[in-house]
Amino acid sequence: MEDESLTLSIAARLAEIAAGLPIHLVFKASFDKANRTSIESFRGPGIEKGLAVLRKVRDATGLPVTTDIHESWQAAAVGEVCELVQVPAFLARQTDLLAAAARTGRAVHVKKGQFMSPADMRHVLGKLEACGCRNVLLCERGTFFGYGRLVNDLRCIPEMQALGAPVVFDATHSVQEPGGLGSATGGNRRMVEPLARAAVAVGTDALFFETHPDPDHAKSDGPNMVPLHEFGPMLARLVRLRHAVEHLEDSPEALLKWDRRESRATSQ
Secondary structure, eight states: OOOHHHHHHHHHHHHHHHHTTTOOOOEEOOSOOTTOSSTTSOOOSOHHHHHHHHHHHHHHHOOOEEEEOOSGGGHHHHHHHOSEEEEOGGGTTOHHHHHHHHHTOSEEEEEOOTTOOGGGHHHHHHHHHHTTOOOEEEEEOOEEOSTTOEEOOTTHHHHHHTTTSOEEEETTGGGEETTTTSSSOEEOGGGHHHHHHHHHHHTOSEEEOOEESSGGGOSSSGGGOEEHHHHHHHHHHHHHHHHHHHHHHHOHHHHHHHHHHHHHHHHO
């Protein structure tokens, strides 16, 4: 969250995009980027001002809103404003933080730690359920592969779905290169849509993106952000892909016809 005006303008544009597509969109902005690479990095306006802006976004656009919590004491205030409480990947194992999120009574979205297996997330679910939360989203956002690199094992999506929770695929954080710019995180936004397409084909329940009207001058995560003017067309392509996947799953006859056409084309 850089400032109120920019946040509201991005939210308004996203609401317009969502209104033209068969999707449910939740708006997310961080009041504090507490895990920045450098002490000198921009972190955000803080919890009081940030939640005030998120409340304005919700009132102005009608979109549900979400944000991260990094400390247990932040949960109650966030739960008063946000329909969804998010727990960052680095903090996915923090029991007290998960318990505080559960006590808000809101849905909770937990990003799988870059150091965790999908099976490890059963313990996250167990902690939330023990504290009374039954409305949980789990998120795949890449796994550490050596220094400064993340990779995606798309098996994580069905494996976490098998735990009994819907799964979100974070397409923009998955292309991060932690510490790749020395004192800041790098990334490769060209890989965002290919990874999102793969996740949709596998059957992800939701997608997470970062977007900005001028990513190269964004104060956080610019290298992996989707330019705002490209976001709508990209999302429309992904919706069409989702429709195709659902159609094939729901109609075995259509799949058999497609297989026969493909077989004939190959033989020719």
